[in-house]
Amino acid sequence: MKAGRATVIARYRLRSGSGDVARVLDGIGRDLAAFDLPQSYRDDVRIVVAEVLNNIEEHAYAGVAGKLADLTLCLGAEDLVLRITDRGRAMPAAASPEGDPLIGTDLPRFDPMRMQDWPEGGFGWALVRRLATRVTYRRQGGRNRLEIVMTRPD
């Protein structure tokens, strides 16, 4: 691959509630295995993609099956850029990633001594923020558009 020239290495179209998420994660594992990327980074990408796609199914589409999402992986010398589009509900303003992974949603707070309060959810965006370099959200043309940049390790 030419240095500095980013290339789309994979495109996926998913239907919600169909098991496509797991198949796509397996596909991404294979897509990335063709490049000189450590397993740890490939795991990071799959974790980010899983959380985003799960959020789309659960929140953008409110659990309705059969709805479309599109995912593109664009690999450059410095980073991998994920672009995910869906046609579901807009992300509420309070939950928007705002383009800076250091601002906004954080891990759920809880008292470890109170087991009944241990969180069973709400981890997704915090995981994405910790693994991605930059997250950008736009609402355009009735679609949610996420762009997630994941810097490659040295």
Next chain:
Amino acid sequence: MEMHFTDHGEAGVVTVAADRVDAAIAIRFKETFRTLVAEGETDIILDLSQVTFLDSSGLGAVVAAQKLIGPDRRLILVGLQPAVDKVMTLTRMNTVFAIHDSVADALAPEPVLRP
């Protein structure tokens, strides 16, 4: 998703015979776990050594599993593979669970603390 239970006396071992615990199977995970362990009284060692991927829903299912057996029984996690360990660590949920490398380690008697 398959899960089976073996009785080791002081603890029961629940082995997850699946390569992923994710949003698609989280509900089945909780229901199957409940079926296997709800009646017992011992700590439960959850063997995740075959699980190579766990998302935040899978993590939620593990937390639910601990809540299911209640505060008097510990859920002990063993065999965390790299991606699973990463999710546990990034979410800091590795600080609320006992985690061991293997079932044998988890079953080993607690060392006696010397003054």
